[in-house]
Amino acid sequence: MSPLKATIRFIVNGERHTVAVEPIKRLLDVLREDLHLTGTKEGCGEGECGSCSVRMNGELVNSCLVPVLQAEGAEIQTVEGLASSGALHPLQQAFLACGGAQCGICTPGMLMAATQLLSLNPNPSQREIREGLAGNLCRCTGFTRIIESVIAAAAPPAGPARQASHAR
Amino acid sequence: MRGNPAAHEMIAPPTLSAVLELMASQPGQWTPIAGGTELMVAHAAGRLAAGRLVSLWGLSELRFIQSTPDTISIGAGTTFRDLRADRGIASSLPLVARASSWIGSIANQSRATIGGNLVNGSPAADSSPALLVYDAEVELISTRGSRRIPYAEFHTGYKLSVLEPDELLFAVHMPLRFQAHRQYLRKVGTRRAMAISKVALGATAMVVDGSITELRLAAASLAAFPTRLFGTEAALLGKRIAPRAIESAREALVAEARPIDDIRSTAEYRKRVGANLLEEFLLSLCSGETTE
Numbered sequence: 001m002s003p004l005k006a007t008i009r010f011i012v013n014g015e016r017h018t019v020a021v022e023p024i025k026r027l028l029d030v031l032r033e034d035l036h037l038t039g040t041k042e043g044c045g046e047g048e049c050g051s052c053s054v055r056m057n058g059e060l061v062n063s064c065l066v067p068v069l070q071a072e073g074a075e076i077q078t079v080e081g082l083a084s085s086g087a088l089h090p091l092q093q094a095f096l097a098c099g100g101a102q103c104g105i106c107t108p109g110m111l112m113a114a115t116q117l118l119s120l121n122p123n124p125s126q127r128e129i130r131e132g133l134a135g136n137l138c139r140c141t142g143f144t145r146i147i148e149s150v151i152a153a154a155a156p157p158a159g160p161a162r163q164a165s166h167a168r
Numbered sequence: 169m170r171g172n173p174a175a176h177e178m179i180a181p182p183t184l185s186a187v188l189e190l191m192a193s194q195p196g197q198w199t200p201i202a203g204g205t206e207l208m209v210a211h212a213a214g215r216l217a218a219g220r221l222v223s224l225w226g227l228s229e230l231r232f233i234q235s236t237p238d239t240i241s242i243g244a245g246t247t248f249r250d251l252r253a254d255r256g257i258a259s260s261l262p263l264v265a266r267a268s269s270w271i272g273s274i275a276n277q278s279r280a281t282i283g284g285n286l287v288n289g290s291p292a293a294d295s296s297p298a299l300l301v302y303d304a305e306v307e308l309i310s311t312r313g314s315r316r317i318p319y320a321e322f323h324t325g326y327k328l329s330v331l332e333p334d335e336l337l338f339a340v341h342m343p344l345r346f347q348a349h350r351q352y353l354r355k356v357g358t359r360r361a362m363a364i365s366k367v368a369l370g371a372t373a374m375v376v377d378g379s380i381t382e383l384r385l386a387a388a389s390l391a392a393f394p395t396r397l398f399g400t401e402a403a404l405l406g407k408r409i410a411p412r413a414i415e416s417a418r419e420a421l422v423a424e425a426r427p428i429d430d431i432r433s434t435a436e437y438r439k440r441v442g443a444n445l446l447e448e449f450l451l452s453l454c455s456g457e458t459t460e
Contacts, residue, residue, distance in 0.1 A: 004174055004176075004177055006178075021173070022173035022174050022176070023176075023177075023178040023179070023180075024171075024173050024176045024178045024211060024221065025173040026173075026208070026211075026212070029173075045212045045213075046209040046212055046213065047205055047208075047209060047272070047275070047276060048362060050273065050275060053275055059249065059278035059279075060274050060275045060278055061275050061278055061279055062275045062276070062279075064208070064212060065203075065204045065205055065208040065209065065279065066204060066208070066279070067178060067201070067204055067208060067211075067221075067223070069178050069179075069180055069223055070180070070204065070223055070225040070226065072180070113274065113275070116274065117274075131274075131361070132274060134273050134274070134360065134361030134362065135272065135273020135274055135275045135276065135361060135362055136273075
């Protein structure tokens with residue numbers, strides 16, 4: 001008996017889904033409980049830590065603060081949508097290579113925030129990376145290796161600047 | 169305690185007029201929710217009192233930035249990402265652009281709306297000092313019509329406003345008459361991102377021959393709601409910027425401020441930092457720097 005349930009249709013990582021859930025149910029919980037996509041993590045549950053970051057219609061959002069009713073018709077990308085045909089996304093490879101992940105709770109959110117940043121700014125400065133990831137907290141790495149991971153995954157600058165950055 | 173999703177009804181009417189009809193037919197029963205950056209936090213913590221919510225997210229009638237030669241109008245459903253990305257806002261209302269850039273994080277800015285920031289009515293609201301020193305007006309609508317009032321008259325107490333139970337905040341209208349003014353906005357918090365202000369100060373001023381001929385000062389977290397500092401303004405109007413005038417302005421601010429002690433700071437700290445920010449602004453007027 002749930003007179004309050006709503007039918008929500010949306011696209012997650014390219015696949016169409018339909019769920020019947022309470023309209024205020026958090027997108028985070030729908031992803032984890034109804035779609036069994038448990039890559040998205042809950043940290044604080046109040047929009048402070050960014051662990052639950054996903055991309056919705058091309059914007060970075062905290063899925064713990066999105067009532068699923070507001071995701072009706074949306075295109076959502078979660079960390080499960082980064083790797084394609086078994087190959088890790090360049091950001092995932094960089095996090096592995098640079099030690100950007102330790103306990104792993106923040107990592108999916110970091111990857112989604114970094115994906116969002118690089119989609120708008122393929123070659124960010126360190127300051128821009130710090131701002132792009134400012135809503136994502138990590139309690140293990142001290143952030144330095146995460147920032148190095150994003151630098152490593154970013155497109156190298158074109159032309160002579162590329163030489164200079166390699167020489168550094 | 170966790171919120172129970174089954175304890176809340178939520179609907180998303182397709183148009184603004186359908187929302188207004190609903191609020192008119194059952195005034196006070198439906199709580200508007202836009203980007204959810206405040207109400208969903210309350211829900212997660214199990215302290216969302218509202219049993220029935222009406223979603224405003226995605227209503228195109230509320231999400232716009234419209235410019236005329238003398239005004240920029242911002243729809244209440246405009247997000248802080250929208251505001252940051254708008255070139256007209258950046259060039260004509262730089263304090264609004266700056267305030268938008270330091271609200272929460274990117275993920276919060278992509279959901280939080282200017283209307284939500286004002287209607288939520290936090291004393292620490294990040295957009296408020298800029299709106300106050302730019303003489304913003306707010307437009308409120310219901311099925312009964314619309315009305316415009318100075319934003320400075322919108323808040324009436326802690327988390328209280330002049331909104332009637334059937335009314336929505338529709339838009340914020342910003343007059344473009346401050347381009348020649350010296351402008352200042354600074355927020356003091358525990359870190360650059362994701363911090364709720366301990367105190368914030370905004371200012372616009374005209375200085376002619378070393379004297380202040382026009383002045384607006386506004387603060388967050390120095391009272392129960394964001395407010396102009398009329399007493400401090402009066403202490404400075406017509407004065408030359410000199411050590412004595414700065415000292416009496418500091419005293420006026422400390423006398424006028426009504427901050428509180430809470431988990432983020434103390435009343436005493438807020439008064440002193442508020443006075444320091446004011447002094448920084450006044451000294452910048454002498455040195456020729458226009459913004460912090």
